[in-house]
Amino acid sequence: MARLILFNKPYGVLCQFTDGSVGADRQTLSDFIDVPGVYPAGRLDLDSEGLLLLTDDGKLQARIADPRFKMxxxxxxxxxxxxxxxxxxxxxxxxxxxxxxxxxxxxxxxxxxxxxxxxxxxxxxxxxxxxxxxxxxxxxxxxxxxxxxxxxxxxxxxxxxxxxGDWALEGVQPGEWKEAPIMSFLR
Structure with a gap:
């Protein structure tokens, strides 16, 4: 069963699990999410906040992030x-x-x-x-x-x-995450 995580990304957090910049000490997803095998479905800039979806399902990740699906x-x-x-x-x-x-x-x-x-x-x-x-x-x-x-x-x-899509930030505070149901139309 695929997992889907809704994360409220705070300002200044990288949308990746490691920071490859030399000498940088920026927060990454690993500072907030300790769930093996999930990856972001899309990105948010360092200076943007809010909803980031993460999943362990490659097809679902593509369906959410790929512009041709017009999510x-x-x-x-x-x-x-x-x-x-x-x-x-x-x-x-x-x-x-x-x-x-x-x-x-x-x-x-x-x-x-x-x-x-x-x-x-x-x-x-x-x-x-x-x-x-x-x-x-x-x-x-x-x-x-x-x-x-x-x-x-x-x-x-x-x-x-x-x-x-149908996923929203209601009830998820900055730096927090929760598991979400996967809508059937995405499968």
Whole structure:
């Protein structure tokens, strides 16, 4: 029986079990997860937080991570500024990046989410407003959400992946993990 783990990756943690950098002393998945044989199905940047799925099933790992399956991934993004409807519409239509046009995103402004504190905290600036967006994408380019929001003039300050497909972070605190059921449509 395949295993699937939902992990709430804290800010500053590498999405791998070892750190191959010379002289680096960064936290890795092995600092939090002591389950043999599981590997991440996808990645999150060092400066991103939130849901990371790990499994011991190679086919399931590919099904979750491979962009051709268009698994929806939902992010909560704190962005600089106050995006107007035109900026949000650009995200909904797809944004031209250096590596091509993105697929359209589902995006909406949301109230400040009730999230854990981040260490280090986001730098607060009185003269620059910020707001939160909920974005769902169906591809997984490198730093895609950050590049998309920057392309429409609203750089991302904090990024939390909240959901992948039907799996969400509800009830999982930063640095914690839990086993999850594997949906039948993925088998």
């Amino acid at each position: 929806p991934k939902t992010y909560l993004a704190q962005v600089e500024g106050d995006p107007d409807e035109a900026s949000l519409m650009l995200l909904r239509q797809g944004v031209r990046l250096k590596d091509g046009l993105t697929r359209p995103a589902e995006v909406e402004r949301i109230a400040d989410p009730d999230l854990w504190s981040r260490d280090p905290p986001i730098r607060f600036r009185k003269s620059v407003p910020d707001c939160w967006l909920k974005l769902t994408i169906r591809e997984g380019r490198n730093r895609q959400v950050r590049r998309m929001t920057a392309a429409v003039g609203h750089p991302t300050l904090r990024l939390v992946r909240w959901r992948i």
